[in-house]
Amino acid sequence: HKVTVLPGDGIGPEITKVALQVLEAAGKNHGEDFKIQEHLVGGAAIDATGQPLPEETLAACRASDAVLLAAIGGYKWDSLPSASRPEGGLLALRTGLNAFANLRPAVVLPQLADGSSLKREVVEGVDIMIVRELVGGIYFGQPRGFSANEHGHKTGYNTMVYSEPEVERIAHVAFDAARKRRKRLCSVDKANVLEVSQLWREVVTRVGKEYPDVELSHMYVDNAAMQLLRNPKEFDTVVTGNIFGDILSDEASMLTGSLGMLPSASIPSDGPGIFEPVHGSAPDIAGQDLANPMAMILSAAMMCRYGLNLPQVADDMEAAALLGLLPKWTPRIRGLVLLNLLVLLVATNWV
Amino acid sequence: HKVTVLPGDGIGPEITKVALQVLEAAGKNHGEDFKIQEHLVGGAAIDATGQPLPEETLAACRASDAVLLAAIGGYKWDSLPSASRPEGGLLALRTGLNAFANLRPAVVLPQLADGSSLKREVVEGVDIMIVRELVGGIYFGQPRGFSANEHGHKTGYNTMVYSEPEVERIAHVAFDAARKRRKRLCSVDKANVLEVSQLWREVVTRVGKEYPDVELSHMYVDNAAMQLLRNPKEFDTVVTGNIFGDILSDEASMLTGSLGMLPSASIPSDGPGIFEPVHGSAPDIAGQDLANPMAMILSAAMMCRYGLNLPQVADDMEAAALLGLLPKWTPRIRGLVLLNLLVLLVATNWV
Ligand SMILES: CC(C)[C@H](C(=O)O)[C@@H](O)C(=O)O
Ligand SMILES: CC(C)[C@H](C(=O)O)[C@@H](O)C(=O)O
Numbered sequence: 093h094k095v096t097v098l099p100g101d102g103i104g105p106e107i108t109k110v111a112l113q114v115l116e117a118a119g120k121n122h123g124e125d126f127k128i129q130e131h132l133v134g135g136a137a138i139d140a141t142g143q144p145l146p147e148e149t150l151a152a153c154r155a156s157d158a159v160l161l162a163a164i165g166g167y168k169w170d171s172l173p174s175a176s177r178p179e180g181g182l183l184a185l186r187t188g189l190n191a192f193a194n195l196r197p198a199v200v201l202p203q204l205a206d207g208s209s210l211k212r213e214v215v216e217g218v219d220i221m222i223v224r225e226l227v228g229g230i231y232f233g234q235p236r237g238f239s240a241n242e243h244g245h246k247t248g249y250n251t252m253v254y255s256e257p258e259v260e261r262i263a264h265v266a267f268d269a270a271r272k273r274r275k276r277l278c279s280v281d282k283a284n285v286l287e288v289s290q291l292w293r294e295v296v297t298r299v300g301k302e303y304p305d306v307e308l309s310h311m312y313v314d315n316a317a318m319q320l321l322r323n324p325k326e327f328d329t330v331v332t333g334n335i336f337g338d339i340l341s342d343e344a345s346m347l348t349g350s351l352g353m354l355p356s357a358s359i360p361s362d363g364p365g366i367f368e369p370v371h372g373s374a375p376d377i378a379g380q381d382l383a384n385p386m387a388m389i390l391s392a393a394m395m396c397r398y399g400l401n402l403p404q405v406a407d408d409m410e411a412a413a414l415l416g417l418l419p420k421w422t423p424r425i426r427g428l429v430l431l432n433l434l435v436l437l438v439a440t441n442w443v
Numbered sequence: 444h445k446v447t448v449l450p451g452d453g454i455g456p457e458i459t460k461v462a463l464q465v466l467e468a469a470g471k472n473h474g475e476d477f478k479i480q481e482h483l484v485g486g487a488a489i490d491a492t493g494q495p496l497p498e499e500t501l502a503a504c505r506a507s508d509a510v511l512l513a514a515i516g517g518y519k520w521d522s523l524p525s526a527s528r529p530e531g532g533l534l535a536l537r538t539g540l541n542a543f544a545n546l547r548p549a550v551v552l553p554q555l556a557d558g559s560s561l562k563r564e565v566v567e568g569v570d571i572m573i574v575r576e577l578v579g580g581i582y583f584g585q586p587r588g589f590s591a592n593e594h595g596h597k598t599g600y601n602t603m604v605y606s607e608p609e610v611e612r613i614a615h616v617a618f619d620a621a622r623k624r625r626k627r628l629c630s631v632d633k634a635n636v637l638e639v640s641q642l643w644r645e646v647v648t649r650v651g652k653e654y655p656d657v658e659l660s661h662m663y664v665d666n667a668a669m670q671l672l673r674n675p676k677e678f679d680t681v682v683t684g685n686i687f688g689d690i691l692s693d694e695a696s697m698l699t700g701s702l703g704m705l706p707s708a709s710i711p712s713d714g715p716g717i718f719e720p721v722h723g724s725a726p727d728i729a730g731q732d733l734a735n736p737m738a739m740i741l742s743a744a745m746m747c748r749y750g751l752n753l754p755q756v757a758d759d760m761e762a763a764a765l766l767g768l769l770p771k772w773t774p775r776i777r778g779l780v781l782l783n784l785l786v787l788l789v790a791t792n793w794v
Binding site for chain 1: 528562565584594598599607694
């Protein structure tokens with residue numbers, strides 16, 4: 093399995109190291125080998141090449157079976173113009189691979205429920221999958237830019253746009269995901285105000301006819317931001333556009349109390365997907381051996397499950413990650429224990 | 444003081460009744476008279492005139508000193524095309540009065556802190572003022588609508604646009620509000636992706652130079668959705684655009700645990716402002732005497748403070764509302780007790 097690894101910036105390299113060790117240990121266990129190639133992205137790539145996504149990196153990603161990305165960005169590059177910032181590399185990678193479906197699970201593990209700023213009884217048992225459209229909407233809509241309006245005043249503008257096929261393909265991914273879960277899909281939009289949302293709602297409703305076993309509902313985005321806090325257990329699978337998904341999935345991540353635990357997958361119709369933690373590059377703690385590698389390990393597990401079709405390797409990695417979750421342990425101790433456990437399991441052929 | 448009252452739909456009329464009684468009682472106390480005129484808006488107006496905002500209503504609002512609005516909308520009108528829906532009336536009213544500055548306080552009252560789905564220690568002491576731009580951005584940006592893209596596929600699109608003067612005026616309102624509070628303003632945008640946000644950030648920063656006593660920070664909207672849950676006490680005053688404000692203020696309202704307590708004000712440069720509860724029309728409980736009138740009473744108080752320059756009347760109404768907040772009382776009992784208290788205060792001339 094050819095995996096392109098993009099350690100990126102900040103804590104990226106250190107969490108990548110741990111995740112790769114776990115991946116290789118779990119793989120060996122099932123006779124699976126990974127051909128790992130590291131490449132530059134984000135700030136690290138800007139420093140080396142002047143570009144947040146060098147062509148060589150994109151070419152390597154395209155030629156591989158999956159992309160494992162750690163984190164990008166940092167204060168250092170914050171004053172650059174936006175297209176040449178680390179984030180620009182991330183957006184270019186997503187579109188370059190056409191990774192239109194972003195899957196962001198927000199699962200509250202019983203061991204960690206007390207870490208949430210919400211009450212245990214509100215979040216215990218929460219298991220939400222947010223399916224976010226990732227290569228369309230206002231992030232990429234044309235026209236965009238700066239100009240003068242009819243009064244001669246400078247304006248900035250962006251276009252939130254979706255076409256029927258764009259909505260159809262993400263709707264299919266979401267209905268398929270819901271089908272494998274509790275068979276309930278909530279589509280989030282702002283159809284009481286926006287035409288783009290009216291088209292979204294119309295198309296999702298139509299696609300829903302092909303999934304009579306999945307119960308479809310619609311919710312306005314402001315209400316969804318409320319209901320995620322009021323009664324998060326009501327949600328099973330959620331599908332929404334790029335910017336609403338950006339906001340809601342970050343909000344939902346806080347239900348779990350531990351951003352350091354959340355992986356995500358960004359998947360194209362075919363070709364390699366991108367697997368990455370939800371958290372950022374945390375430049376303030378980089379290099380101090382303080383970063384929690386869990387989300388990165390779980391991202392590698394998601395890669396095995398959704399990107400490489402190695403569900404058993406994924407199972408092992410997730411089980412091992414959960415074993416590491418005893419309370420009061422620091423992220424570092426957790427990582428070490430987990431590694432030792434895996435090495436042990438492999439050495440003794442227990443798994 | 445000429446007040447146009449728009450009871451609207453659902454629970455609107457019943458909470459209006461209570462709020463007006465409280466308003467008049469508190470007014471008498473200070474020798475202030477209100478000339479109240481009721482008009483139709485929303486679904487009620489659609490049923491009577493076919494229009495969610497009849498011209499007569501808008502004209503009456505324009506000719507008054509302030510507008511007190513209860514709630515609009517209901518299942519009944521949900522299948523109408525969007526411009527002729529109750530919400531269309533609300534949007535037309537906002538633009539018709541040019542009420543560009545929407546102030547949404549999210550204050551956690553100690554008496555109610557346990558009602559939040561967040562932990563008491565996280566929300567106790569929260570006191571946030573969200574200043575949302577209300578008549579621009581993607582809600583009103585042109586072009587908007589439906590068309591076919593270059594591949595001939597049907598698309599829906601909206602434009603998120605802000606001009607310098609639009610950002611300047613809302614920034615001034617926000618800096619002024621922050622100055623009267625804890626002197627910290629957080630501007631929320633998505634400047635790492637959107638040009639419209641880059642203009643927003645640039646202008647807010649420039650306006651900030653005129654307020655050296657106010658500490659300005661910037662935050663991406665996804666991060667703001669997270670930080671509101673992680674550490675809401677960090678926020679003092681927040682300023683943001685129309686759709687981000689819609690989402691974040693609804694999210695913030697859940698910190699308080701009681702949507703039924705939250706008022707809002709929508710204020711123009713000059714002319715009458717609109718004062719309304721944050722909650723909706725709750726058609727499911729309408730007419731059953733179950734609705735909590737508190738947010739409506741507090742909206743009327745906000746009207747006295749910000750719209751009619753009657754701070755003492757506002758003080759009385761807010762104090763009375765707080766008196767009504769003993770635990771375990773049903774909304775109805777609270778309303779009644781409050782009324783009786785006020786009548787008593789007035790009758791005995793205690794206040
Ligand atoms: C870094 C940024 C461009 C990105 C986004 O907005 O998509 C991030 O917030 C995310 O959610 O992956
Ligand atoms: C009803 C709707 C159009 C409105 C809005 O989105 O502005 C509401 O959600 C609000 O926040 O007042």
